[in-house]
Structure formats: structure tokens, C-alpha cells
Amino acid sequence: MGLTVVKKDIDYIRATLDPEAVHTLLQKCDEGFVPSLSQTMNLKQYAQKLSDFAQFVIALDNGSEAGFVAYYLNDEGHFIYVPLIWVSSEYQKNGIGQQLIAQLSELSLMGYSSIRLEVLKSNTGACHFYLKENFKIAEERDSKWLMSKNI
Ligand SMILES: CC(C)(COP(=O)(O)OP(=O)(O)OC[C@H]1O[C@@H](n2cnc3c(N)ncnc32)[C@H](O)[C@@H]1OP(=O)(O)O)[C@@H](O)C(=O)NCCC(=O)NCCS
Numbered sequence: 354m355g356l357t358v359v360k361k362d363i364d365y366i367r368a369t370l371d372p373e374a375v376h377t378l379l380q381k382c383d384e385g386f387v388p389s390l391s392q393t394m395n396l397k398q399y400a401q402k403l404s405d406f407a408q409f410v411i412a413l414d415n416g417s418e419a420g421f422v423a424y425y426l427n428d429e430g431h432f433i434y435v436p437l438i439w440v441s442s443e444y445q446k447n448g449i450g451q452q453l454i455a456q457l458s459e460l461s462l463m464g465y466s467s468i469r470l471e472v473l474k475s476n477t478g479a480c481h482f483y484l485k486e487n488f489k490i491a492e493e494r495d496s497k498w499l500m501s502k503n504i
Contacts, residue, residue: 363449364413365456369404376400381418382439387476407436410456412449419444422453426465432501433457435470454486454502461504468504471497 370378379396383389390396403423412420420440424433435457440449457468468488472479473496483500492499 362414363419363452365452366411366413367456368409368411369407370409372397372401372404375404378418378421379403382421382437382441385439385442403436410453412440412444412453414444420449420453422457424457424468426460431465432467432469433460433465433504435468438470450482451486458504466503468502469499471499473497 376397379390379400383391383396390399407423407425409424410422411418418441420438422435422438424435427434438450438453440453454468469491470483470488471494472483474480475496480498483502486502488500488502490498491501
């Protein structure tokens, strides 16, 4: 038996976060990305940027972060851009990622018509996840795919 947590009550909250809170979240998820976030960016500076411009949906299990999605609202283009989505390894494959995307899809009620993101082609797990979630490849950008989903 692995460490997989059986799906249970997860709360989804929308939030903006101060830079310290974002930094703590980035440190928590850092090693969940390949390469790790801290290998490719300065986490403190990135935390400041996300705090200034992004909003979050956070999946909480008993008050502890099981995952989150960060998103920017592009009002001119009427789309939502996702710079980061992460589910803690012990919670993966329980539908939390799907729920995080579903929470963003609800923003269609506010006039947003698509969700966009970039994913490394080498991140085959995430690519499978996005295709399952009905994202389509919109563009090839060197080592990445730009993906888009109409909502
Ligand atoms: C990508 C990620 C957010 C998916 O979250 P998750 O909670 O495990 O996804 P879900 O359980 O909601 O999966 C939804 C569907 O995608 C599929 N899926 C999820 N991860 C998958 C994987 N690694 N390989 C193949 N399919 C996958 C699931 O099987 C499920 O399909 P189903 O409904 O037919 O069973 C999570 O794996 C993660 O945080 N990865 C590390 C960080 C990362 O790479 N983020 C993306 C950067 S662009």
C-alpha cells in the first residue's frame, strides 16, 4: 500500500495571499515540480509577483493545504491564465486537480471564456491530466505546449 490518501472532505477556498503566505506555499510545493521551482526561479520574488497579481483556489484538508491553483484574470482577453497548479503527492489521483480546474471554470459566469496555461512537454503526467480535463494544444512553444480549454 502506498501513501495515497482516500478521497475525503476537501474544502476549496478562493483567496488572495500576502507574499509570506505565497512563499510558504511555494516552499511546500517546490519539490513537487520537475525541475523544482527553486531551480528555475527566485521563490521570494515569484511569491511577491503572485501575491501582487494572482488569485488562488486552495484545497484544504482539515486546514492543511492539499493543493492549489494560482490564476491571473486577463480582462482584455477574457481568459484565465494558470501559472501554477499543484496537488501534494499523497493526495494525487483523487480528483483534487479536477476540482481545482472546475472551480476556475465557474468564472465563466463572470465573462471569462477560456483557461490557458503552459506545460513542459516532458511533464507527461500533467499533459495527460490536462488532456483528460479537455484542454487542447493551442501552440507549441519550444519545450512547452500552450494549452487552452473553453469554459
Ligand atoms: C497535475 C496534477 C495537478 C494533477 O492533480 P490530481 O489531483 O492528481 O489530478 P486528478 O486526480 O484530478 O486527475 C484528473 C484526471 O487526470 C488523470 N491524471 C492525473 N494525473 C495523471 C498522471 N500523472 N498521469 C496520467 N493521468 C493523470 C487522472 O487519472 C484523472 O483521470 P480519470 O478521471 O479518468 O481518473 C498533479 O499531478 C500535480 O500536482 N503534479 C505535480 C505538479 C505539476 O506538474 N503541475 C503541473 C505543472 S504545468
